[in-house]
Amino acid sequence: MNKNLLRQKLLNVRRSLSSQEIEKNSDKVREILFSLSLFKEIEMILFYISLTNEVQTYRMIEDALIGGKRVVVPVVDSIRKRIIPFEIRNPRCRLVPGFLGILEPQESERYSISLQEIEMVIVPGVAFDLKGGRLGFGKGFYDRFLNKLSSQVKFVALAFECQIVEEIPCEKHDIAVNYVITEKRSICCQK
Numbered sequence: 001m002n003k004n005l006l007r008q009k010l011l012n013v014r015r016s017l018s019s020q021e022i023e024k025n026s027d028k029v030r031e032i033l034f035s036l037s038l039f040k041e042i043e044m045i046l047f048y049i050s051l052t053n054e055v056q057t058y059r060m061i062e063d064a065l066i067g068g069k070r071v072v073v074p075v076v077d078s079i080r081k082r083i084i085p086f087e088i089r090n091p092r093c094r095l096v097p098g099f100l101g102i103l104e105p106q107e108s109e110r111y112s113i114s115l116q117e118i119e120m121v122i123v124p125g126v127a128f129d130l131k132g133g134r135l136g137f138g139k140g141f142y143d144r145f146l147n148k149l150s151s152q153v154k155f156v157a158l159a160f161e162c163q164i165v166e167e168i169p170c171e172k173h174d175i176a177v178n179y180v181i182t183e184k185r186s187i188c189c190q191k
Contacts, residue, residue: 003169007135010127013162014053022160026056028183029158033060033122036186038154038179042119044070046085049095049103054124055158062091072113075104076141083145085118086110120154121146123177128157132176132189133168146175154178161185 017025033039045064050057065071065088074083076099088105098104123142127135134157136142146155155177161184170176180187 003135003138006165006169007126007138010135010163010165014126014160017053017160017162022053022056025160025183026059029055029160029181030060030063032181032183032186033156033158034063036179036181039120039156042069042154044072044087044113044117045120045122046072046074046118047122048124049073050124051102055160057122057158060122061088065089065091070117072118073105074141074145075110076100076102081139081141081144083141085113085115085145087113115149118149118153120156121149123155123157125157125159125163125177127163127165127168128159128177128180129165129168130180130187130189131167132157132178132180133170134174134177135168140173143173143175147173156181 047057047061061071070087072085072087075086077084078099086105088109090109093109094106095103096106125134125136157177157180159180159182161182176189178189180189
């Protein structure tokens, strides 16, 4: 199955989840993520700001900040087609719609960081496989961003179990993730 058909199929599956299922399963994903020794050991983590039917990251961001972690979130520069990471320090910072309506912190609550400070990236996606293959939304923002980071940075995908497929058709520029965490398991992927 080609990427566009797979993307549409999995987006439809994800859209079929009820808000209760999304909330309950997001809580389970959060528990697994926060219990990983890998997560406990890092200081600076980039979280995506979740869309309505994605694994919800708002509570994770809040809990990470309260727990003393430095939290970074992406801001999309649509003109240069890139992600700019900004640190946020307030668990309840004001979010405003950005590129394609994706929420981002308002300018007064964004703090510049160096890419070298990021130790883990929580990566969004439409579908994932057990080898770390990731199917995003097709714009390439995350692949370009992840490619700029140190090889020491861990890429962790958060997904619902229904987003796990047998194989993602990958191309040369696609960046794999190290781990996929669902409401049922933590998958260590071979990169």
